[in-house]
Amino acid sequence: MDKKRRDLLRSLALAPILLGSPSLFASPLIKTLAPSRLQYSINAFTFNSLLRSGEMTFFDMMEFASMLGLNAVDLTGYYFSDYPKIPDDKTLFQLKKKALQLGLNISWTGVRNNFVNHDKTSRESDIELIKNWLQVSSKLGASIMRIFAGNGKHEGYSRDEVKKWMVSDFQECAKYAEETGVIVAMQHHNDFLYEADEVIDILKRVDSEWFGLILDIGSLRIGDPYKEIQKLAPYANYWFIKELVYVNGIAEPVNMKKIARILKDANYTGYISFESLTDGDPKQIVTSMFNDFRTEYEKL
Template sequence: MNKKRRNLVRSAAFAPILLGAHSLFASPLIKPLAPSRLQYSINAYSFNSLLRSGEMTFFDMMEFAATLGLNAVDLTGYYFSGYPEIPDDKTLFQLKKKALQLGLNISWTGVRNNFVNPDKTSRASDIELIKNWLQVSSKLGASIMRIFAGNGKHEGYSREEVKEWMVSDFKACARYAEETGVMAGMQHHNDFLYEADEIIDILKRVDSDWFGLILDIGSLRKGDPYKEIQKLAHYANYWFIKELVYVDGIAEPVDMKKIAKILNDVNYTGYISFESLTDGDPRQIVTSMFNDFRTAYEKL
């Protein structure tokens, strides 16, 4: 059979398949994909005292998340034994296996750093810490790792000077993030960056696809937090939903309807993580937060 004839036969053979595919995708009976791709997670800090005392393990936390119907867990670095030293592969892979068994993702990891510190040697040490834990995050399959701006005194240096070296340090972290395939996500933490505009300014100055924002709704404590959250929503790569927001610095229960509307308005499609900071049983608090948010979001 010559080449031309072979091509004609192949075209005829695939024609019904191609026509079928076309009619399938054109069919008005096919429902469009769901408008929302929100995924739900829980942050380990919700169980801070339980994890530190040994009353709870990451495995227990995963089982709680799966039972509640969440999609993922956030595993904070300093709850690993030996932190800041990195865990061995066996420990990491056991966590991955457990997550797989429960149908969960390990979406997030986090470390503690301080880029406000004027001591360049100390900041370099923190960059090395972040570099090492980005590798840990990659092994766990996490998509994003939380880092901080930092806090503390910077006597003799202006805020702008601090921001200049902070941006340089964040750029170094972003380069390591690209190498590991795990985004470095800055969580503004009511420590040095207090307002949406200056947070956005830092994001723009770092200007990297591998440096992003973890939007913490409980750490915007000047003015109207919902307006500040609205400003940041377009830049967010991950969200922390907490039970309290601060209106002109005064704590009040979060209005889940307002948060749900902001998320819906920007068509956010990633992870939101619930984090409890108040006294009480964190399981009950997180369950209530999750149910309240989901109810508000589904009514939109």
């Protein structure tokens, strides 16, 4: 090997050291150099009544997602028949195999929990539930699992006191999330954390790369939702796109052009999931949302 070739190979080998090796998990606040590469999913709650009645299965949902041209599906825990018990491996692996056959990822799972509850025993039970379903998520190959802040009365306790134990509970979940390789992420749900600044405060206090944010555009109902969404965008690990937003608490159809612009400006490179909550044919509604969003995004 001549000297010039040896020098070239040596320079390539040293490049990551000289430039500084990137962290495996980059902060959501650090903009990637790569162009935005969106991936599209659909959330199971879109088919809530159909899944609960047995008229539709996860397999049916996957086939619809594949036909529409989506990249993934969100499989919510409470549509498994034995929830909150964890499904057996055979059930999970059949879903995983079906996703592979259809060219889909199972990107997301989710459970219900309530960390607003002042009853510590109840919260500990919810933490155990989350830990169990993080194992399920890992077996399915999901990268992220949704949890909530929670809701309900907290008489005798201030909001600051609730936030203190909530942060501690989230931190415990994040530690276990690291062990399973699945990010545990809070979906703000217009239940206890109502404004973007509150959500950001919780994220900063938990302070874990294994605790993330699922940005729900339909759950910001104080003031201008687009300004609130813009605040949260740099922190988002996953997005929920819905057909309605709330301007000063009043519902109106989402402006896909504005949402597309926020995503583009944030240079977001992950999944966005479509979720329909209104009456009508959910397949038609999601198809319309997907096409409308993609049209606006591709114009930018």
